[in-house]
Amino acid sequence: MKNGPLFFLGVFAALGFSWAGIVLGSNAQLATLPAFYDSTDSQAFPRRPSGLANQGQLVYRGLNCAACHTQQVRRPDFGSDQARGWGNRQSVARDYIYQNYVQLGEFRIGPDLTNLAGRKPSAPDAGDLMNLLYTGQGAMPAYSFLFENRKIVGQESSRALKLTGLLRPPAGREIVPTRRAEALVSYLLSLNTFYDYPESKPAPAPKEEAHK
């Protein structure tokens, strides 16, 4: 390695090699992945998230929720994702095409959220999620700073949290979600992968070959 320029070229070629392979390669494969048009339903899937949900994703991203929650359901023979009721099919690339900032996540300190709003038999509703965010549960801390504890002026707000027991605010006060909490919950409720794309159906099991 006495030749300086050649060494230099080699170093950049090394970087370019993996960049071209991984980044350009996958880009060529996925960059133009379109929505799937279902002719019987006459609509395309996935649906675009609402504006509020997109704002909520920024809150999710800013709070780094992905430090504990993944958003990817793996196939049935790989982990217990589907047995836990996180989704009834594996996640595919098409699920994410309208997400501005994809949050696959690297850790599962909490449950997966891919299909939070489409969980069966009972998906959480906005009230459940608000209460969960406000109070925390198990390993999940309370995100009380996303809420406002304020004095009731006139009538109680229709957005006030319905809390019971010790968490109930003293008389004359109410806990109201801030704009960030509302956006976040709207985003969480948009997480739904109910539609089965052709590529998300499990491959047909290989037929057992006749015993020879």
Next chain:
Amino acid sequence: MTSAQPQTSPLDETAVEAAGRDPLVLLVGSALAWLLVSGALALVASIQLHTPAFMAGCSLLNYGHTRALQETAFIYGWVANVGLGLALWILGRLGGHPLRAANWVMVGAVFWNLGVTVGLVGIAVGDATSLPRLEMPGYAQPLLLAAYGAIGVAGVLAWTDRRRPVLFAAQWYAVASLFLFPWIFSVAQVMLVWVPVHGVLQAIVEGWFAQSLWTLWMAPLGLAGAYYVIPKVTGRVLPAYDLASLGFWCLLFIGGWTGGRHLIGGPVPAWISTIAIVTSAILLSHYLIVFLNLRAAYRGGGAALAFIAFGVTAYVVGGFVDAATAMRVIAVRTQFTFFDEAQQQLAVYGGVSMMLLGTLYYALPRLTGRPWASARLLSWHLVLSFLGLVLLVVTLAAAGVVQGGDLNHAQASFATIAADTRPWLRSASAAQGILLLGNCLLAVNFARTVGCGRIRVVKEALTS
């Protein structure tokens, strides 16, 4: 252990040192400050894992933030500052010229640290990107890139001015890491933060970035130090040195391909994780060669080599663990668990960071012209680092195995998982405390070493 180096006096101080002293000491000093910051944040994040209510009411320091802050402070604060400082020092020494453009390094160092500060504040107030290793908000990143460019000027000049045509392994690694970082970083910035790519491509680019940042920047920074210090201290040519260039090119060409390990089973094309499995196995040849070359560190020769020997061990073991967990049968148990965290700590802290610490222990006396102020603080730092790291990696790995087993049982609720992992996570917090304490000792030792030098200089200036 009375002295860190075999020949403390005269410390072969050359003109190289005199020219680059101030900026390099600034880089090292700010690195140590960030090491303490990230240590404190790591402790908070670790406590939050087993006691979720800890600091939860503080919007700046919820777990998502502390984790991102800790990682950012560690990588962009500690590893970057100390790694760049030492890489420049090595390039200057091996090039045989006094370090030029020292003022550029000074300005670059100031703005780099400013950039990291802006990034950390940005994360804390909720502008984080939630991309692993790239959590800093978009507005902090151009500043970092520009500051890095200023620091890099000295590297370019040291390279073009080199007197000796022969390139040493330490030089290859230092040059490669210095010059590849801006490319990796700016590609990630553009493709993930400024104009994010489409859908899951973000996860793929992110995987490539995180892996390249590790294999093409952090690992070479650590290896540059190890490849420089070991032959200096032992006074011999490294064993199997002919293989070193193969090891180097293997890391460079193969490293970036292994990033898909974390995407196994995910909604990405299957070839990405398959290639990662294959390349992780090929990369083992790099780790083997590094081990063959650097096993000379085990012969012993003071604290610097002890740190480096630990670093080499952790680095090589980390490589093998990476290859093992890339396999689908093992990944199904370790994916998404604390085991990943243990792996990362093993490689980044146990491997690279320890090599950098060893290099720092060797370099600083030569840079300042004074031996380390306290041999006792040094040996305590060594003991606490070894203890803390082993404890941290073992407890996190155990927590990960328990968590992985539980996650695969659909009946185990998250409350059960939390209860099962809690004892291990508590021990991990203790380990973080030990590491923080050790690093405080290093900081005190550094301050005393450098501070005494300053006082001497001032006295001389007054008397003359």
